[in-house]
């Protein structure tokens with residue numbers, strides 16, 4: 822299985838990694854992510870209700886030159902990045918790619 826893992830934190834784009842049969846290669850980070858949190862981080866006086874992540878990266882960076890669509894698997898991980906993915910969105914498995922949502926480009 823081959824895929825790109827794009828890590829985004831609350832302060833923006835962190836890393837892009839190409840994974841091929843478990844072997845990981847870091848990719849030079851290009852593009853950016855804008856994150857809008859709903860709530861105040863590290864403050865328990867309000868209720869945090871999530872965040873919106875907007876990511877823009879060159880298609881060529883993730884092997885999508887000329888592609889008209891791709892599949893994505895949004896996932897949440899612990900802030901300290903220790904351990905495996907602790908939750909996935911939309912109830913799809915991390916490696917059941919037939920269930921991943923399709924994103925149509927252009």
Ligand SMILES: [Ca+2]
Pocket residue numbers: 860861862863864865866867868869
């Ligand atoms: Ca808060």
